[in-house]
Amino acid sequence: MALVGNLHDLKLPNLIQLNCMERNTAKLTVEHAGKYGTIYFHEGQIAHAEYDPDIGEQALYRMLRLSEGKFKVENGVRPPLISISTNWNNLLLEGLHQLDTIEIEDDSKEVRLLSMIMNVRGVKRAWIIDKKGMTVKGETGSERESALQALIYHEAELLGRLLKLDKPGYISLVSKIKRTIVKEIDKKMVIIDIEPKYQLETVMPFIDNVMQKS
Amino acid sequence: MRNRWLNEITGITGVEGVMLVTAEGDVIENLGTPDDIYILESIARHAMRMSAAYRVLGNDVREIELVWQNYRLLVMNAGPFALIVFCGLLRAISLLRITLIVAIAHLSEDKKIMKKIKKRSARSERLLKTTDLDQMEINLISKLQ
Numbered sequence: 001m002a003l004v005g006n007l008h009d010l011k012l013p014n015l016i017q018l019n020c021m022e023r024n025t026a027k028l029t030v031e032h033a034g035k036y037g038t039i040y041f042h043e044g045q046i047a048h049a050e051y052d053p054d055i056g057e058q059a060l061y062r063m064l065r066l067s068e069g070k071f072k073v074e075n076g077v078r079p080p081l082i083s084i085s086t087n088w089n090n091l092l093l094e095g096l097h098q099l100d101t102i103e104i105e106d107d108s109k110e111v112r113l114l115s116m117i118m119n120v121r122g123v124k125r126a127w128i129i130d131k132k133g134m135t136v137k138g139e140t141g142s143e144r145e146s147a148l149q150a151l152i153y154h155e156a157e158l159l160g161r162l163l164k165l166d167k168p169g170y171i172s173l174v175s176k177i178k179r180t181i182v183k184e185i186d187k188k189m190v191i192i193d194i195e196p197k198y199q200l201e202t203v204m205p206f207i208d209n210v211m212q213k214s
Numbered sequence: 215m216r217n218r219w220l221n222e223i224t225g226i227t228g229v230e231g232v233m234l235v236t237a238e239g240d241v242i243e244n245l246g247t248p249d250d251i252y253i254l255e256s257i258a259r260h261a262m263r264m265s266a267a268y269r270v271l272g273n274d275v276r277e278i279e280l281v282w283q284n285y286r287l288l289v290m291n292a293g294p295f296a297l298i299v300f301c302g303l304l305r306a307i308s309l310l311r312i313t314l315i316v317a318i319a320h321l322s323e324d325k326k327i328m329k330k331i332k333k334r335s336a337r338s339e340r341l342l343k344t345t346d347l348d349q350m351e352i353n354l355i356s357k358l359q
Contacts, residue, residue, distance in 0.1 A: 133354050147357035148271055152264050154350050156280050159260040162253050163300075165282050174277040175268065200279070201307070 003073040007032075012064055013092055015071065020044050020088040027077035032069030033206045035121035039063065040079035046088045048079040052121075056083035057091065064095040065115060110137040110188075116210045117190070122198035123207075124178070129189050136188055149191045153182050172200050185211060217327070219317035220245040223297070226313060228304035234321065235296050237262055239341060240334045242327065247300055261289045261298055263341045263351075270342070270358045277311075292318040295331050 007015075007030065016039065019026055023044030030037045037051035039060060051059035084091065110128050114137060117126040127138030131154070133147030156168045170183040179200065181192040190211075194203055223232045224246045231246030239259035247254055261278065268275040278289040286301040288310065297314055304310065321327050342355050 131350070133357055144271060144358055147354050148267055151267050151351065151354040151358070154354065155260045155264050155267075158348075159257055159280065159287070160282065162256050162260075163248075163285070163287075165285055169281045169283060172277075172279040172281070173264070173268070173275050175273045175275050177273070 002075075005071055007066060007069050007071060010071070012066060012071075013096060015073070016046065016088065016092060019073065020046070025076060025078060027074045027079075029072045029074075030063060030066060030069050031071075032066050033116075033120040033210060034202075035119055037063045037066075040077070042079050042082075044088070046084050046086075046091055048081055048083045057086065057094075060084065060091060061095045061098050062119075064092075064099055066119065108137070109186075113185070113190070113211070114138045116213070117192060117207060120203065120206045120210060122194050122203050123192055124195055125193040127191050128185075129191060131187065131189070146191075149180070149182050149189060153184065153189050156182075170204070181207065183207075183211070217243055217245075217321075217324075219320055223299060223310070223313055223317060226304075226306060226310050228301050228306065229299055229310065230302050231300040233258065233298050234327070235262065235298060236331050236334050237265070237291075237294055237296065238334070239263070242295070242330050242334070257287075258298060259341060259346075261287070262296065265289075265291055265296070266339060266341045267355070267358060270339075288314070290314045290318060292322060294328075295321070297321075 012030065015028060019028065019041045021044070024041050025043055026041045028039040028041070035052065037059065038049065039046060040048040046060065049056060049060040049063065051063050054062055114126050114128065117123055125139060128136040129146040129150055130136055131150055133150035135143065135146045152171060152173065156171050160166065160168055167184055170181055173180045174196065177196065179194045179196050181194065183190050192207065220232050220234065220243060223229055231244065233244035233247050233254060234242045235258040236242060239255065239262040241251065241254050241258055244254060264278055265275050276291050280287040284303060286304055288299040288301065290297045297317065299310065299314070347355070
């Protein structure tokens with residue numbers, strides 16, 4: 001029988017520790033904001049992890065940042081491949097060290113927000129810009145792209161005024177290669193690139209939820 | 215007589231109005247929209263300026279959606295022209311999108327409409343160079359080049 005629960009009640013490092021110390025062979029699945037991550041244990045060692053788009057140690061480190069979400073542990077499930085060979089103790093130490101470093105060096109609201117947005121299914125990239133089109137936080141393609149999105153938001157504001165409306169809740173732009181969402185937060189704008197196959201109506205509730213929590 | 219396809223679009227529950235504009239922001243036809251032509255043309259220019267700015271970075275944007283709490287503006291681009299739809303509380307967004315795709319296909323075949331569009335066509339880049347830009351627009355546009 002599978003063990004199910006919420007990361008609110010049982011933290012991911014504790015879950016990992018439990019499976020490793022019990023020398024389990026199992027599959028641990030975590031669902032957060034519609035996105036799934038998996039960790040496979042083989043005879044008490046972490047053998048494989050997947051968290052889109054990462055595989056291996058990087059996927060595990062990203063999953064360790066999750067503080068909420070549903071989990072399920074299925075005993076007896078063997079890993080489909082071995083992508084991790086480091087001892088579980090060292091992996092946990094490194095993961096938690098990375099988490100501490102992020103919190104100490106960049107314990108800003110923006111970084112936490114971007115990290116949470118990146119965990120939403122379908123999100124490929126997210127960054128924050130100011131109204132002058134300068135990148136504030138996150139990974140952007142170029143400063144031209146940041147200027148473009150700032151212009152888009154400014155045009156939307158001007159357009160809204162003509163219709164006697166407040167600032168737009170969000171703007172969605174669809175091109176052949178991606179869907180981009182522009183949303184204001186604290187006088188800055190969050191820009192979110194989404195895979196075009198994902199419907200706006202599916203992704204937006206998760207993004208709204210994340211933004212409300214931040 | 216109003217274009218049949220504009221009637222079809224405004225027939226969808228939640229749609230308040232629609233206008234057919236050129237890529238340069240000139241209003242060709244409109245139905246159910248605010249009466250003030252100055253406001254309509256300004257709206258069209260802001261919407262089409264977004265598309266023109268995207269094009270500067272080598273990307274064609276085919277759909278722009280501006281969403282407020284109880285209001286939505288949908289811009290569907292079709293190269294030389296675009297349909298701008300004014301919506302209140304809209305429940306059937308998928309139906310609207312399909313109707314717009316069909317309407318664009320028919321409008322592209324409508325010689326009368328296409329003649330009007332071509333007659334007014336200049337270059338959409340002029341929307342990024344006109345004198346009616348505010349300082350913020352000028353600064354941001356200069357960063358696109």
